[in-house]
Structure formats: C-alpha cells, structure tokens
Amino acid sequence: MKIPLCSTINRVESSKKMKIKKATIVEYIFEIILIIVLSFMYYLNQPIITPKVIYIQKGSINTIITQLHEDKYDVSKLDSFFLRFIGSPQSGWINMHSCVNTKADFLYKLAHAKAALQNITLIPGETTYIFLRDLAEELNLNITILEAEYKKMAKLEEGMFVPDTYKIPIGITEHELIKLLLKVSYKEMHAFAIRLFGSYNEVKWFQYVAIASVIQKESANVEEMPLVSSVIYNRIKKGMKLQMDGTLNYGKYSHLKVTPHRIRTDNSLYNTYKHNGVPKVPVCNVSFDAIRAAIFPQKTDYLYFMKNSKNVHDFARNYSTHLRNIKHATKRNK
Numbered sequence: 001m002k003i004p005l006c007s008t009i010n011r012v013e014s015s016k017k018m019k020i021k022k023a024t025i026v027e028y029i030f031e032i033i034l035i036i037v038l039s040f041m042y043y044l045n046q047p048i049i050t051p052k053v054i055y056i057q058k059g060s061i062n063t064i065i066t067q068l069h070e071d072k073y074d075v076s077k078l079d080s081f082f083l084r085f086i087g088s089p090q091s092g093w094i095n096m097h098s099c100v101n102t103k104a105d106f107l108y109k110l111a112h113a114k115a116a117l118q119n120i121t122l123i124p125g126e127t128t129y130i131f132l133r134d135l136a137e138e139l140n141l142n143i144t145i146l147e148a149e150y151k152k153m154a155k156l157e158e159g160m161f162v163p164d165t166y167k168i169p170i171g172i173t174e175h176e177l178i179k180l181l182l183k184v185s186y187k188e189m190h191a192f193a194i195r196l197f198g199s200y201n202e203v204k205w206f207q208y209v210a211i212a213s214v215i216q217k218e219s220a221n222v223e224e225m226p227l228v229s230s231v232i233y234n235r236i237k238k239g240m241k242l243q244m245d246g247t248l249n250y251g252k253y254s255h256l257k258v259t260p261h262r263i264r265t266d267n268s269l270y271n272t273y274k275h276n277g278v279p280k281v282p283v284c285n286v287s288f289d290a291i292r293a294a295i296f297p298q299k300t301d302y303l304y305f306m307k308n309s310k311n312v313h314d315f316a317r318n319y320s321t322h323l324r325n326i327k328h329a330t331k332r333n334k
Contacts, residue, residue, distance in 0.1 A: 087111030115169035124287035159282025213282035217246025225293035242272035
C-alpha cells in the first residue's frame with residue numbers, strides 16, 4: 001500500500017516542530033537555571049555589615065538565622081538554605097575579621113571561623129571606673145566610648161558587674177563588650193537571687209548590693225564579712241553614722257589611702273562621715289559572699305572594728321574597748 005506523500009510530509013513537519021519545541025523548552029530551562037544561578041551569585045556577593053566579632057547562640061540553623069535577624073543583621077530564610085550546604089553554624093564568638101563581608105564569606109565564617117579569646121578578671125571590690133580603664137588598656141579599646149556605652153546601658157553608676165574571670169573575644173567592640181558583661185552579670189545576679197529568695201526584685205537586690213559594697217571594702221577576708229555587716233546594721237539601728245573609710249574608696253579613688261583631709265573635704269554621697277546610712281549607690285562591684293553577708297549579718301552587739309597587726313579586725317561593743325584597740329594598733333605601727 002502506498003503512503004500518501006502529504007502524510008509523510010506532515011509527519012516530518014510534526015517531528016521537526018516537536019524537536020523545536022523540546023529545544024525551546026530546554027533553552028527556557030537553561031535560561032531559568034542560569035538566572036537562578038546568577039541571582040544566587042549576586043545575592044551571595046552582596047555586602048553584609050556586622051561587628052568584627054559576633055556571638056552565636058546554640059540552636060538549629062533556622063533558630064540561629066532567626067536570632068541574627070532579630071539582632072538586626074541582614075539575613076533571611078534563604079541563608080538557612082545556603083548554610084545547609086556550607087555547614088552548621090558554630091556557637092560562641094565568631095571572628096568576622098572585617099566589619100564588611102560578602103554574604104558568602106559571612107555564611108562560610110559562621111560555619112568555620114572562631115574568635116580568639118582573652119581572659120579578663122574583675123576582682124571583688126574594684127570600681128567600675130578602674131575596671132573600664134583596665135579593659136581599655138588590655139583590649140586596646142577607646143575608654144571614652146567604653147564609658148559612654150556603660151552609661152547608656154547600665155542602670156547604676158556602680159555595682160553592675162559580677163567579679164569574675166571573663167573570656168573576652170579579641171576584636172570585640174566597646175558596645176558589644178559592655179553588652180556582654182552586663183548580660184552575664186545580670187544572669188548570675190538573677191540566678192543567685194532566685195536561689196536565696198525564690199524571686200528577683202531589682203530594687204531590693206541593689207539595696208543589698210549597696211550594703212555589700214561597704215562590706216566588701218571594709219572586710220579583711222570572707223570570714224569577717226558577716227561581722228562587718230552586723231556593725232553596719234547595728235550602727236544604723238542606733239542612728240549612728242557608719243564613719244567607714246572604705247566608702248571613700250569609690251571611683252578613681254579605689255586604691256588611694258583615705259586621709260583626714262579627704263574625710264573633711266569630700267562632699268560626695270559616699271562620705272559616711274558626713275551622711276547617714278549606706279550610700280544609695282554601691283561603692284564598688286561586689287562578690288556574692290559580700291551580698292550574702294549583707295542579707296544575713298551575724299547577730300552581734302558590735303559597733304566598732306579596728307585592723308590589727310595580723311591584718312584582720314578587732315571588733316568591739318563599746319567605744320572604750322575600741323579606743324584601746326586603736327591605741328594598740330598605733331603602738332604597733334610606730
């Protein structure tokens with residue numbers, strides 16, 4: 001049977017059309033893929049601005065990207081997708097090495113970079129004024145900016161830090177450093193208050209910190225703290241001024257010897273020779289031992305104490321005994 005010529009031509013044309021259609025579809029798919037790839041490349045080459053050092057909390061990729069977004073970093077759910085191919089972000093401090101990175105570099109560093117850490121110690125009884133200057137020197141930071149950031153974020157001039165050894169990432173900014181120290185300190189104070197009281201009352205807490213700061217400055221050791229605390233409460237109860245030299249070791253005077261001239265001329269709220277009660281603002285940053293002593297003073301009748309030759313204090317109930325202690329101490333010092 002002979003196949004009509006027109007039928008053969010139709011089949012050939014139909015086959016050509018199908019091939020052209022397939023080629024067109026492949027071309028469209030290729031163009032779409034190319035557009036997607038170029039879009040991804042463009043996206044990954046966009047700059048992202050961050051501090052040189054950032055902190056990443058523990059969690060899933062989605063949780064970390066959400067945290068970064070809430071911290072005002074320019075990230076999106078698309079970054080979660082890319083991170084699944086690059087690697088899981090590390091927790092802790094991440095060194096970006098620069099304040100401006102491409103999105104690709106930023107995501108890679110999240111998964112592979114770590115920040116170098118430096119130990120910084122705040123000793124109990126140190127003032128914030130001195131501590132900030134130590135930080136500026138050791139971490140090569142600007143003291144003016146550091147103090148400005150502290151004033152901006154701290155609720156009190158003094159007593160907001162918990163004495164401890166902190167691991168500080170090298171390259172951290174003044175803003176991030178103060179934010180870190182206050183966050184860690186608040187967390188520890190809150191936890192300690194919960195253990196003692198079952199709740200955290202900020203006003204009540206810092207009233208105890210103010211008392212504890214006097215105890216911290218006056219005590220020769222931890223064992224003496226409840227005794228010094230009892231003297232403070234006993235003198236207040238009797239309407240006596242505290243008249244304690246340690247309260248004048250505030251701010252920049254932290255390590256200076258208190259002289260009679262300082263006592264006469266210092267008109268600050270810290271001068272307990274001139275003002276009644278405990279200074280409203282803490283004198284220094286205090287240990288939890290001092291806070292515990294402020295909350296739980298030892299029950300005594302002591303009103304006076306005087307440092308002896310062993311560098312600890314002799315406590316007295318009456319003034320005549322206190323005068324004898326002063327006389328003995330004076331003789332030994334001659």
